Amino acid sequence: MAKALKNIAFTSLVACAMLLVGISCNDNCMGNSSGIPLAAFYQDENLVSLNNITVYGVGAPNDSAVVRNATVTQVYLPFRITEPECQYVFDYNVDGLENDTITFNYDIIPYFESRECGAMYNFDIKEYSYTQHSIDSVAVPSTRITNSDVVTIKIFMQ
Amino acid sequence: MKHLATIFCVASLMVALSCSTVMGQDQPQRKVTPVKPSTNTVLTPPKGTDEKIIQQYLTGDTAQARAQERKDSLARIYPHYPKLTELWLGVNFGDALLMAFGQKYSSFDVHATLNMWNRFQPHFVLGFGRAKETPDDMNFTYTGKLSPYFKLGANYNFLYKKDPQYQLYAGVRLGFSTFKYDIDNVTISNPYWGEYESSFQLKGLSSSALWGEFLLGLKVGLTTQWALGWEAKFHGMFKESKNASGKPWYIPGYGSRNGKWAFGISLYYTIPLNRDRWPVTDDGKKGNRNTPTEAPSRAPVPVK
Numbered sequence: 145m146a147k148a149l150k151n152i153a154f155t156s157l158v159a160c161a162m163l164l165v166g167i168s169c170n171d172n173c174m175g176n177s178s179g180i181p182l183a184a185f186y187q188d189e190n191l192v193s194l195n196n197i198t199v200y201g202v203g204a205p206n207d208s209a210v211v212r213n214a215t216v217t218q219v220y221l222p223f224r225i226t227e228p229e230c231q232y233v234f235d236y237n238v239d240g241l242e243n244d245t246i247t248f249n250y251d252i253i254p255y256f257e258s259r260e261c262g263a264m265y266n267f268d269i270k271e272y273s274y275t276q277h278s279i280d281s282v283a284v285p286s287t288r289i290t291n292s293d294v295v296t297i298k299i300f301m302q
Numbered sequence: 303m304k305h306l307a308t309i310f311c312v313a314s315l316m317v318a319l320s321c322s323t324v325m326g327q328d329q330p331q332r333k334v335t336p337v338k339p340s341t342n343t344v345l346t347p348p349k350g351t352d353e354k355i356i357q358q359y360l361t362g363d364t365a366q367a368r369a370q371e372r373k374d375s376l377a378r379i380y381p382h383y384p385k386l387t388e389l390w391l392g393v394n395f396g397d398a399l400l401m402a403f404g405q406k407y408s409s410f411d412v413h414a415t416l417n418m419w420n421r422f423q424p425h426f427v428l429g430f431g432r433a434k435e436t437p438d439d440m441n442f443t444y445t446g447k448l449s450p451y452f453k454l455g456a457n458y459n460f461l462y463k464k465d466p467q468y469q470l471y472a473g474v475r476l477g478f479s480t481f482k483y484d485i486d487n488v489t490i491s492n493p494y495w496g497e498y499e500s501s502f503q504l505k506g507l508s509s510s511a512l513w514g515e516f517l518l519g520l521k522v523g524l525t526t527q528w529a530l531g532w533e534a535k536f537h538g539m540f541k542e543s544k545n546a547s548g549k550p551w552y553i554p555g556y557g558s559r560n561g562k563w564a565f566g567i568s569l570y571y572t573i574p575l576n577r578d579r580w581p582v583t584d585d586g587k588k589g590n591r592n593t594p595t596e597a598p599s600r601a602p603v604p605v606k
Binding site for chain 1: 435437440441442444485488490492494495496497500502504507546547548549551558559560
């Protein structure tokens, strides 16, 4: 009996060590590595793709764009982390169609998500405004922007 | 005439036979003994048989002796340990061992277990845990400050018929901890907006957690009083206080928040209680002082 139990104990020790190693190797971040809003385009409650659109932030260095002359149904709009406000321009690249601009004001929230995803900023959107050349309305279902990979800004087109 | 002679002969024979039978009943019966002279042996009890039982056999009280033998046999098959069998005091150093394999947190606890009937075992744990981790390719340093934790629970020993030195048990635990932690050296960059030097730190964060554990364990005696034990635990969170700055990575006594399994190894010191009421064990080491050190395991056997 004693010998059998000692054998079982040794076996379980090895098994648990292997289990721990296995578990530690399977840890992954299931979201983004930072808090970032994801905007999607809708028309009549249906997801719609916009052709040849350019989206860029006002004041972004080197006039860099988030997307340029691309066909998209959704686009990430990273917020500034040193200022509580940012603006994005939506250039439809269509003659006679004016650009739209969405302005966001928000609080910057330092946040520790997890060991796998790390520390990051989350954002609480306080208010937002937009032009309505081609945009019908903008909705923010949840004002807290986290690293979750879900649509947080809905842009309804005319 | 010939027929008459035959009938007379048969009748005479029957009369003679009946007379011999009647006469035979008056004579003493022949005694038959099972013991042959060449195998004349003396019945002796097996070694260790209770002297009381032997005396009962010798005095002819075989019914009482057999009843006592049956009682001893039942005690062997269904050993009954006293309500307060023993007390274990233990230290869990599993995390210290796992730190050698790269684990970045550690807890150290002392625990007390009351072994009741060698079957049910209430269990109490008091411990402290801490963590320090700067993961590779990540942007923070996590410091879990030394904080206490408590656990309350019970075990069920599947080997309750065996020597308490060797146990295979399942158990449940309810754990609680209140603790503080810091997140330091956080650096965040935002390439799109050209913001590369943003940093922050979260100091003095506090939280508390309540969790449950299912476990399987082994306890193996090293000596009469010292033993080693292994436990594999599956745990889950019941409740934790919310914190606006994020959830803790390490919870003292629980381990990593995302881990569902934990492992423990403990050294035990055993304090026997009511040992004089313990039943006889197979090896006879912990025999009851009021009962024979070795109960009879077979009927008396003949020896020459």
